[in-house]
Structures are given as structure tokens and as C-alpha cells.
Amino acid sequence: MEIKYITLFAADISEETAFCRDKLGCLVKKETSFFDGQPCTILNGQQFNINLVLMKSKDGVKQAGTVILNSKDFLKDHYELRQKGIQFQSGPEYTAGGLAAAFTDPAANRWLLVEEREYNED
Template structure:
């Protein structure tokens, strides 16, 4: 049996702002943007050349969902962007305006630095050893 994680939902305040950040700042690919009616869309983005795994961007529609924006994992790092060249991507992301919370550090599993998206979610940029 083969299974894979297809997508993870990221609750955002606005579809277009999230698409813009993901595609322009992070250079992700817009995989799908399907109008489902009543202001709802199926929007999926993925890192460039990623064979599997994507983010499903979901616009918050009520008070509880709006409260979750930027805090979907209780303040912990919830998203891990793996790279094959940490220095290249760290420099590109910094130049594109991404704010890192720390300087890059070496851990037993690789090189990592924590950053936040414009919605407040914490991410790791990581190059595994």
C-alpha cells in the first residue's frame, strides 16, 4: 500500500493575498484555483518542483476560523519548508522580505531557521543533513 499526504489546510484571511505571498515571495506554484461558489474556492499551492505535498489555502469564514489565523499550531512551528540549498533559499527569502526570527543554526538533523508568514504562522526553512 502507498499513501502520501496530499495537502494541509492553511487558514488565511484572504485568498488572493495568500496566493500572492506563496507564489511571488516563496515562488510556489499555484496548482489549483477553483471557484466553488458563495465566495469559496479550492486553492492549492506547492513548492516549485515538489512531487507531493501542498497547502490548501482556506479563507476564514467565521469568528473561530479568524482566531486561528496565524496560530493554527498554538504558537509552535507548524510548517517545514525543506530545501536542497539552505543558503540560496535563505538569501532569496530574505531579499523577498521574509522575516526570520533567528539566525540560521546547525542541528543534528540539518541547518534550520524559523520564519513567519505574513499571517503569523511559524515555519522552519530546513536543509536536512
């Protein structure tokens, strides 16, 4: 088994689709429905090796999710995302899991860019 889709909720699917396409380089695969006939947009995040399913949030209630983007070259990816207009919540910081920085999309989903690193004092 493998995880093939990650679901993100948004009040405005068009705005979320534009963000994922224009800022993150995702390609729109198709419009369909998965759950209870609820329409959704499927995006292929080629560089992420996963598909995003965008669904309308129910009754305008925020249903924010978190997507963790694993980077092999954090500084390069961080720079390229900033050049595309991504505004990070803070500068890169060293965490227990590696070098990381977070941003949000128009639907308030949280995205964490991280380059996993082992910090050993041995």
C-alpha cells in the same frame, strides 16, 4: 499513499495567496472547495513538491499551522528567500536536526527552512 496537500488557514486568502505566489514561487492551480463546501485556493509549490490548500479561518480565529521546508542547500535557499523579502525570525542556527531558520507568513503560519544533518561525534 502520499501526502499531497497541506492546509493553511488565513483571515485574508488574497494576502496569503500573494505571499505564497510572490515570495515562495507557488502557482495558483484552482479555486474549489474540499471541506463542507468551504471555498479554498489550491497552490502548487513546485519546488516543495506539495500542494497548499488555503482556507479562510473561521470567525477570524487564528488557526496557524507549520510547514517544514526541507533544503538540500540551506545557505542558497535562505539567501534567495531573504532576497524575495522573507524576514526570518532569527539567523540560521544549528539544531539537533540540522541547520534551520523560521519565518511566518501574513496569516501567522510558521515556516521552518531546514537542511537535515546528522551530527555524530563518532
